[in-house]
Amino acid sequence: MATLDEKTLRDLRPKTILQPLHNSIPPELLSRFDPVYVEHYNKYNAGRLHTHEVPIEKFRKDPAKYITNYGRAVGPDVFRITEQTFVDGLDGHLVAFDIDYRLAPEHKYPIPLDDCWTAFNWEFNVDPDRMAVGGCSAGGHLSAVIALLCRNASIPLRLQVLNVPVCDLLGAFTPDGRFDRANCPYDSYREMEFTTALPMARMAYFHRHFLGVPRPASSEEDWKISPIVAPDLSGLAPALVFTAEMDPLRDEGEQYAAKLKAAGCQVELLRMAGAPHTFSALDGILECGRVYNAKVIEAMQKELVR
16 A cells, blocks of 8 residues: 655645634734734634633642632632732832632632631731722722722722722623623623633633522622622722723723712723733733833822822
8 A cells, every 4th residue: 555755744734724723813803902912822822722611520630729819719820910010119118918818619709708808807017097909800809899898897998909800790691600692781791702811701601600500699789799880989999990902891890980980089090902801911021011010000109108
C-alpha cells in the first residue's frame, strides 16, 4: 500500500482555520473592542472553555485554590487583582484588607455578604473616620451593599469604588436562573449576550450558584441582592463607578450611578471605551486599566488622605 511522504502531508494541511475557534469574539463585536485586548484574547483565551462550560465533577477533582474577594461570588477564581497599586499610590496612608469571604455554590447568599459585613466591622488599628470600600463585578455588588449598610448603621464611609458592579441580580433572569432575553430591562445584556469574559451563559451560571435554583421567593424585593431596587439611596458615600463598553453589566452600573446622583450622592461615572468586563485586571496591556488605577488613587487621595 502506497504511503504519502512528509512533504505531501504538510501540503495537504489547511492553510487557514476554516471554522472560528470556540469562544471566539463574535464578528459583530470585534471592531468595538480595544485592538490590544483583541490580540491578547485571541492569543490566550479563544478556543478555551469558560468556567460555566466545565462539568463541575471534572472541575473539582484537583481544584486550584486561588480565591479573592475582589470579583467573584462563585469560586475558584481565575485571575487576581491586587490592592498593592493603591497602597503604593497613597504612600503609606492606606491599609488594604482583602476579605476572603466564603463562596458559592457551597456558601450561597447571604453568606458572602455576611462575611464582608463582619470583616468590615472588625476592630483594627486604623482611623474609623477614613474608610473606603471597593470591588469589581460581584465585589462591586458587595461594596454597594456595604455602603448602604454603613449609611443605615451611621458608620462613616468616605468612598465607594464600584468597578463593573452587579447592581441587579434579578431583572435579567427567570426565577430558575435562565437569561430572560425578552423581559430584561437592560439593552447591554442583549447586545453583549455573546461577549468575551462575561457572556450571558456565564452570568446565568453565577446567578444560579449564588442564589440557588429556584432562587428564594423572598429575593424579589431584597435590595441586598439588587441594590438598584433599594428604596432610599440618599446619604451614601461618594461613589466612583466604572463601567465597560463591552460588558453586559454596563447599563445597570450606569443606571445605578444615575440613581445615586438623583438621590443627591456625589458620583463620578466613567465608561471605558472598547473595554471588556475584566479590563481592570489587564492594566499591564490596556490603557483603560491604567486609567482605572490612576482614578482610584486620585479619589482615595481626595477622600482619605489628610
